[in-house]
Amino acid sequence: MSLTDRAIERIRELIRTGALPPGSKLPPEPDLAAQLGLSRNLAREAVKALAVARILEVRRGDGTYVTSLRPSLLLEGLGGAVELLQGDAAALRDLMEVRRLLEPVATALAATRVSDDRLAEVKSHLDAMRQARDDIERLTAHDAAFHRAVISATGNETLLTILEGISGRTLRARIWRGLVDDQAAARTLAEHEAIFRALSARDTVLGQATALLHVSNTERSLRERLRANASRPLGIPGEK
Incomplete structure (x- = not known):
């Protein structure tokens, strides 16, 4: 030392x-x-x-x-580190794996704690995502806000900061571009709707299952594009 x-x-x-x-x-x-x-x-x-x-x-x-x-202050550098890792395919796979391990459990917890006001906030971002299907910037912003509202419902600031950090906005934008190119946006929106319904029902098992399905599908799609475009940093079709 x-x-x-x-x-x-x-x-x-x-x-x-x-x-x-x-x-x-x-x-x-x-x-x-x-x-x-x-x-x-x-x-x-x-x-x-x-x-x-x-x-x-x-x-x-x-x-x-x-x-x-506060965790939000001490861990805020995590997001910046994630942005720097986005040219590393192995690191991206690891980040998605961490998200898959944490987000479903967090969503289940949110289902037990979500308030009516927070639920309304989740719905407002879901509605905005439906309206912004052809606008990647708006879609990405409301996607991030949707998940932030869900995890915020847990009341766990550390969990929120970590999950936000590993799901950076740039990564979300690139994933959405890939989904639109693959005509998979409708499926992904449906997965968000399923998460919202689980929260509305205060169903922890369904909340965990719907979040796991959503993150797993996103992870699988990302892995497929990484394999198909190994010569590119992230492998999103049409991205320079």
């Missing part, structure tokens, strides 16, 4: 133990360095690294604070 890594770990330990709770202000740099038994340079580098990770927030002219440490 490098000296900088040790400095980072010492600050993280202060946060873990509650000595620096969320929202608290760190001591001035000289005091922090003395408290940790580090040089000021090492303390500064550790603070910079933790700020990039959204654990700390540097406020110019005010000081450095521990962030809220």
